[in-house]
Amino acid sequence: MIADPALAPVLSGSMAVTRLSLAEFRCYPRLRLDLDARPVVLTGANGAGKTNLLEALSFLAPGRGLRRARLAEVGRLGAADAPWAVAAVLTTPEGPAEIGTAHEPPSGPVSPDGEARDGKRVVQVDGKPSRGQAQLAKLVSVVWLTPDMDRLFADGASARRRFLDRLVYGFDPEHARRVSTYEHAMRERTRVLRTPGAPADPSWLVALEDRMAREGGAIAVARRLLADRLGRAIALADGPFPKAGLRAVGAVENWLGEGPALAAEDRLRAALAASRAHDAASGGAASGPHRSDLEVRHLERDRPAAMCSTGEQKALLLSIVLANARLRALERGAPPILLLDEVAAHLDADRRAALYADLIALGAQAWLTGTDASLFAPLAGKAQFFRVADATVNVSENP
Amino acid sequence: MSGSEIEQLVQLLAKLPGLGPRSARRAALHLLKRRENLLEPLARAIAAAAEKVRACSVCGNLDTRDPCLVCIDPRRDAETICVVESVADLWAIERTASFRGRYHVLGGVLSALDGIGPDDLNVGGLVKRIGEGGIREVILAMGATVDGQTTAHYVTDRLQGAGVVISRLAHGVPVGGELDYLDDGTLTAALKARRPF
Numbered sequence: 001m002i003a004d005p006a007l008a009p010v011l012s013g014s015m016a017v018t019r020l021s022l023a024e025f026r027c028y029p030r031l032r033l034d035l036d037a038r039p040v041v042l043t044g045a046n047g048a049g050k051t052n053l054l055e056a057l058s059f060l061a062p063g064r065g066l067r068r069a070r071l072a073e074v075g076r077l078g079a080a081d082a083p084w085a086v087a088a089v090l091t092t093p094e095g096p097a098e099i100g101t102a103h104e105p106p107s108g109p110v111s112p113d114g115e116a117r118d119g120k121r122v123v124q125v126d127g128k129p130s131r132g133q134a135q136l137a138k139l140v141s142v143v144w145l146t147p148d149m150d151r152l153f154a155d156g157a158s159a160r161r162r163f164l165d166r167l168v169y170g171f172d173p174e175h176a177r178r179v180s181t182y183e184h185a186m187r188e189r190t191r192v193l194r195t196p197g198a199p200a201d202p203s204w205l206v207a208l209e210d211r212m213a214r215e216g217g218a219i220a221v222a223r224r225l226l227a228d229r230l231g232r233a234i235a236l237a238d239g240p241f242p243k244a245g246l247r248a249v250g251a252v253e254n255w256l257g258e259g260p261a262l263a264a265e266d267r268l269r270a271a272l273a274a275s276r277a278h279d280a281a282s283g284g285a286a287s288g289p290h291r292s293d294l295e296v297r298h299l300e301r302d303r304p305a306a307m308c309s310t311g312e313q314k315a316l317l318l319s320i321v322l323a324n325a326r327l328r329a330l331e332r333g334a335p336p337i338l339l340l341d342e343v344a345a346h347l348d349a350d351r352r353a354a355l356y357a358d359l360i361a362l363g364a365q366a367w368l369t370g371t372d373a374s375l376f377a378p379l380a381g382k383a384q385f386f387r388v389a390d391a392t393v394n395v396s397e398n399p
Numbered sequence: 400m401s402g403s404e405i406e407q408l409v410q411l412l413a414k415l416p417g418l419g420p421r422s423a424r425r426a427a428l429h430l431l432k433r434r435e436n437l438l439e440p441l442a443r444a445i446a447a448a449a450e451k452v453r454a455c456s457v458c459g460n461l462d463t464r465d466p467c468l469v470c471i472d473p474r475r476d477a478e479t480i481c482v483v484e485s486v487a488d489l490w491a492i493e494r495t496a497s498f499r500g501r502y503h504v505l506g507g508v509l510s511a512l513d514g515i516g517p518d519d520l521n522v523g524g525l526v527k528r529i530g531e532g533g534i535r536e537v538i539l540a541m542g543a544t545v546d547g548q549t550t551a552h553y554v555t556d557r558l559q560g561a562g563v564v565i566s567r568l569a570h571g572v573p574v575g576g577e578l579d580y581l582d583d584g585t586l587t588a589a590l591k592a593r594r595p596f
């Protein structure tokens with residue numbers, strides 16, 4: 001439910017894909033969908049190609065998409081020479097936008113670094129090549145929940161960190177650039193530390209660690225800030241979703257709690273300089289925001305999310321995603337595009353109705369998938385329905 | 400299909416930036432059809448360049464004389480050195496005609512992942528040039544890429560205590576931008592608005 005009735009009139013704009021075109025993407029040789037800004041319901045059997053559509057949309061955000069696949073894997077089998085591409089026409093609060101993104105396979109001699117072998121993902125905005133994917137975060141915000149994320153609270157911290165980072169992109173588009181810069185500097189530092197032969201050049205390490213400290217401090221600040229604000233937004237919500245308590249935790253986040261941001265950066269710089277020998281052996285960095293975590297508690301039950309039932313964990317995630325959408329609508333004029341893969345089937349009727357009501361009230365273009373079309377009946381007339389079968393997508397008049 | 404000379408020409412052309420095998424075949428055919436007014440003059444120009452063009456032993460610029468024209472031009476400010484990644488960047492700044500000092504070409508940027516370390520760049524030459532005296536200001540004009548900025552930081556660290564003012568370009572440039580891609584106006588503005596490192 002919308003927490004504050006005064007929220008609804010604030011929603012001036014919407015963020016929605018009005019045309020989606022795919023080429024050689026997963027099971028789709030070619031596809032074009034024309035849409036309006038309402039929620040989109042995709043129904044069809046398992047394996048029909050519903051999640052592939054969501055994955056295509058997830059490439060409108062920076063990163064590796066919702067399956068975190070290698071770029072070469074995303075291409076259609078049998079389309080050996082043609083790289084995959086996704087294009088979208090969008091409406092955003094800042095005006096219309098056209099985004100194109102495609103796999104550029106590696107060319108020339110293969111570098112010793114594994115990443116380069118997969119080629120790269122190139123991005124075009126309004127027909128012009130864009131340098132790096134971070135630009136995407138300035139234009140569009142995409143947030144997803146998938147069945148793979150059922151284990152988000154049980155698994156390692158990296159998936160939770162990525163989940164939080166994606167939420168941060170929606171408020172602070174610079175965050176995407178910072179994270180990729182930080183990670184690049186860290187990989188460089190690891191390589192410098194582990195290059196056999198002469199001892200590593202200290203000036204080089206100082207330059208890389210300085211970059212890590214400055215970007216790392218800003219990353220931790222942004223994560224802490226959003227976790228706090230989301231926590232408050234959740235506390236204000238009513239409705240059947242459980243209240244989640246959120247906290248970004250880690251060494252840098254703790255230092256930020258103890259003093260000014262610049263002091264936290266200095267401490268990270270000093271910690272990196274002190275852990276060179278250790279990091280050379282371990283191949284990472286002993287401290288930094290790449291080790292941080294998002295701690296989530298079920299507040300009413302007063303226990304960590306990981307100790308709740310699978311159903312409650314899913315509901316906690318939805319509670320966070322919906323609070324994030326409300327906050328973003330309030331601040332940036334539109335909620336993010338939401339990709340909710342197989343979410344409806346795991347909610348009871350009460351929560352399902354609340355979810356639909358929230359999505360409609362927010363004006364969110366939520367993409368919902370499911371095998372059972374009847375679950376989406378309450379959205380009749382309020383959403384666009386498509387049936388997906390054998391890599392074809394057809395409009396269907398009713399759920 | 401065709402003799403090995405033509406195949407070799409095509410294969411070499413395909414190594415040029417921006418040319419793939421298909422466009423290399425087109426270019427080769429284009430050259431062969433215009434023997435007198437293109438193929439032969441080009442062959443002579445390439446032979447002359449191969450024979451005469453050298454990297455300047457002072458700054459790393461490419462020229463037919465050593466030191467290069469920029470280094471020996473008495474109207475240029477010998478107290479200011481602009482440090483660039485590549486000759487392409489040097490030429491890009493020269494096109495703007497807004498910088499009247501001299502240059503130092505590093506020959507790349509630090510990239511551990513690509514196997515490029517300090518020893519692969521001409522940093523030692525820069526330190527030596529400055530040690531010889533007469534330099535007042537060093538402008539670091541590396542691209543806004545992570546590796547470009549790491550290199551700028553590295554050079555600053557190596558010049559610590561050398562008694563020169565170090566400044567860097569005020570990039571209004573998208574992140575990951577490289578100098579050679581900037582239009583002349585942006586580059587001029589970036590040079591004018593340089594700030595202390």
Ligand SMILES: [Zn+2]
Binds near residue numbers: 456457
């Ligand atoms: Zn010279």
